[in-house]
Amino acid sequence: MPNIASILKAEISRVARKEVRTEIETLKKASVAYRSSIAELRRQLNALEKELRRLAKVAARTAAAPASDNEATAGTKRRFSAARLAAHRARLGLSAASYGQLVGVSGQTIYHWEQGKARPRAAQLESLAAVRDFGAREIAERLTTR
Incomplete structure (x- = not known):
């Protein structure tokens, strides 16, 4: 058990x-x-x-x-638009080189800006704004002096 x-x-x-x-x-x-x-x-x-x-x-x-x-x-x-830059230059009837003289850059730079390959610096934006305010006579005057 x-x-x-x-x-x-x-x-x-x-x-x-x-x-x-x-x-x-x-x-x-x-x-x-x-x-x-x-x-x-x-x-x-x-x-x-x-x-x-x-x-x-x-x-x-x-x-x-x-x-x-x-x-x-x-x-x-300042804002930048490549299309507006191209339209403004076309309305003035200027070449890229002439427009570049007004802004203080080369014509090639203007082409690059218009194609969107490059963007202007702040100082260049100010120059572009100043050129936009110019009249036809003032543009002609500035191009002949340079």
């Missing part, structure tokens, strides 16, 4: 193992959830750091650009 103490001991061990197994399963599930949550937070952190670096670069560019632009343009922001 088996010993009652050994049977009782075996039963207690079996029940304890069952209880421990259920507790471990819940802990494993919680651990998996925490690990996935941590991985998602790391991805978010990397994305935010990347965005922060991008914004810092943009802020550095915009902080440096207005200082130089304001000195050159004296507070006036």
Whole structure:
């Protein structure tokens, strides 16, 4: 006949193992959830750091650009349109070389601006704005003096 103490001991061990197994399963599930949550937070952190670096670069560019632009343009922001430049030159009936003399650049530069291959600098934008304000007589006068 088996010993009652050994049977009782075996039963207690079996029940304890069952209880421990259920507790471990819940802990494993919680651990998996925490690990996935941590991985998602790391991805978010990397994305935010990347965005922060991008914004810092943009802020550095915009902080440096207005200082130089304001000195050159004296507070006036000029826009440039290649098509409008070509139309203005055609309306005046000037060659690119003649128009370039008025602005203070070469005729090739005028062609590049009109084709969109290059853009004028801030000082050149001011010269273009000044030429746009000239009348036909003043343009003829300036071209003959140069």
